[in-house]
Amino acid sequence: MKQKLVVAITGASGVIYGIRLLKAILNMPISVYLMISAAGRQVLTHETGYDGADIKEFLHLQGVVFHKDARLNSYAPDDLFAPPASGSFRHDGMVIAPCSMKTLGAIVSGISDNLIHRAADVCLKEKRPLILITRETPLSAIHLKNMYDAALAGITVMPPCPGFYSHPKNINELTDFFVGRVLDQLNIEHNLLKRWGDYDCVC
């Protein structure tokens, strides 16, 4: 059966992580269910120049090449009738990239007042993979406690901390390395990163 992934972009800095994730998975025969929060759209505009037009068009401009069997389904964040709002809709996991501290707090508190929070809540109750690319710095005690609670609830918390042992030459390589590690968590094959052990030793 074709893989289905739920992806959300919220209003934390680092929307490039969400875009590079979409670039990677839409190049595969995967159906993507995308939600962008209101703040996420604003940060997307600020950080990438997104003009609010059709998101598929925007992704094309960002260099996303769609696999012939890839599908992009986009939902408004207040659309609680969308498929990811229900546990009866089966999928292979959800990634929130980036995930704001507000969305993190809502998820660990069980507050489901928009589609993104609800879809995450559904992942937890249905025991499906949920990955949060939490972004803030520095982190307050509340942020850290929420991340700890998230980990206890079975959520994979992945603050975007790229490794530099891959010697990235630019932001895209740095971001792709991290996105590759996200795909590893979902058991999706990719070639976004060179793995430790594949490097020539320079010692």
Ligand SMILES: Cc1cc2nc3c(=O)[nH]c(=O)nc-3n(C[C@H](O)[C@H](O)[C@H](O)COP(=O)(O)O)c2cc1C
């Ligand atoms: C340019 C910009 C950058 C922001 N960066 C962050 C951030 O890195 N982390 C964070 O938690 N909030 C950040 N915020 C604040 C969130 O956008 C704000 O808390 C918002 O209510 C989050 O809503 P959402 O989770 O529904 O997207 C940023 C806001 C702006 C305008």
